[in-house]
Amino acid sequence: MPSNEQRRQAAKRKLERQLTRRAERAKRRRIWGVSITVMVVVAAVGLVYWLVNLGPEEGEAATNPTDTPPAENTTDGACGFKEAPEEQSEKKPGLPEDPAETPSTGTVKVLLKTSQGDIPVTLDRAKAPCTVQSIEHLVQSKFYDGTTCHRLTSSEGLKVLQCGDPLGTGGGGPGYTIPDELPTDLKQGPAGPDGSPSVIYPRGALAMANAGPNTGGSQFFLVYGDSTLAPNYTVFGSVEAPGLATIDKVAAGGITPGPNGEQDGTPKLPVSIETAAVQ
Template sequence: MKRSMIVTAGVGLALVVAGCSSGDDAASTPGSTSKTTTASAAPAPTMDMSSFAALPAVPAAAAATVSCEYPAAGQASKPANAPATADVSTAGTATVAMATSQGAIGLTLDRAEAPCTVNSFVSLAEQGYFNDTPCHRLTTGSSLKVLQCGDPAGVGTGGPGYRFANEYPTTAFADGDPAVEEGMVYPRGTVAMANSGPGGTNGSQFFLVYADSVLPPQYTVFGTIDEAGLATLDKVAAGGTASSRGAGDGRPNSAVQIETVTVS
């Protein structure tokens, strides 16, 4: 059975994962038939972030282009072709306009941070993969405040039929560096990939950080959210969640449907 995105809250640390490996009980997923309760509309206060490190600087690109790998993985939730793998640029940005049922969300994707991730997102957007799909999960906890999207099935287990490896900030650390397990601040306005753990498990699911959040640097950062998008996210967060894993973690009460995603 496919693994859904889950949150494990520790002391000052929240862990977000999503993807397509086996082993989880479907009753733990947002789309299950387990009993749900509605959380308070008021988000939890943001925890004191001063004890957590900032994300490291983005390493300089070693070359103007890179080769990417997108091996097949499971069945696609919506028809999609894997992106091109050769001569992927490490420079410049892509501007994304995301029209949703709750308002506009604009993104700027940074190829210097994550060229293979941006390459995948742009490819999926241009194929219409994200059009008419839900943002299936909202978290409003003290250490994790994100909206997650990118699963056409809307249950947290879907993907594009391929997977790929982490990029920045994971790649800013040497193999075996214990710092990769430590909580760091993913600042408000960050766009990052969800995954199901180590081993190159990124697919199509991504999350939008609407308030500073604490995560280990194992979730690829690939862009930022504009002010209009943050206003949309703030509105959604204020509506709270229909919780399936505990207070402040489940489907947003203010349902978010991505209508179209266009790239320029």
């Protein structure tokens, strides 16, 4: 039979266990209370953020006139010439006329009088109506007068003279871009190392230079020897025989090498377009 001291010790231990359980329950209640409070605050902050930043879904028009993004500066006709104000040039020809139906038949004769001789070319509306519309506009605006042909290449697969940059650096343009009108009738060339297609731009072809899709402006290249390129350059006409003779003379004069190697640089015989005129 337990003594009084044993009963007191047993009662004390029982009381200590009860106090410990009560403390643990109180601690759990405090933890749950803090957690719930934090979740409520986070939810409230998230709701406020969502309401403040609520806007139209991607592709939907904004309903607040002050939030409406500015429209792209493009012409309203069939070609949709697009302004490129980032281009730096003192020549400002403005945008070409852009009728609802761009003329797509007939040719335009243009004479490039250069420091190395005449280069007559024929622009073909059927090949690239928007490009011809733009080039004729630039010629009539005297945009090409006083510009240089800044690049000559002479490699086995690329023989071109590039002109039309008002800066003479390869980075200038008319302040707008022309949509691509890519050729579909050129002879197929060998596939690239990665299997990419190529075509042959034949001797006498007149084509637009560009820096990527739909970035053509005023720069063009005159092909004096069959050249293998990706089909990414608009062909908009041809170089006449007297013009090819002038370019052959320039090519025979050699190249001052540029960063792309000995066969790509500036012509040693400087070529400047003194005047360009529709005939």
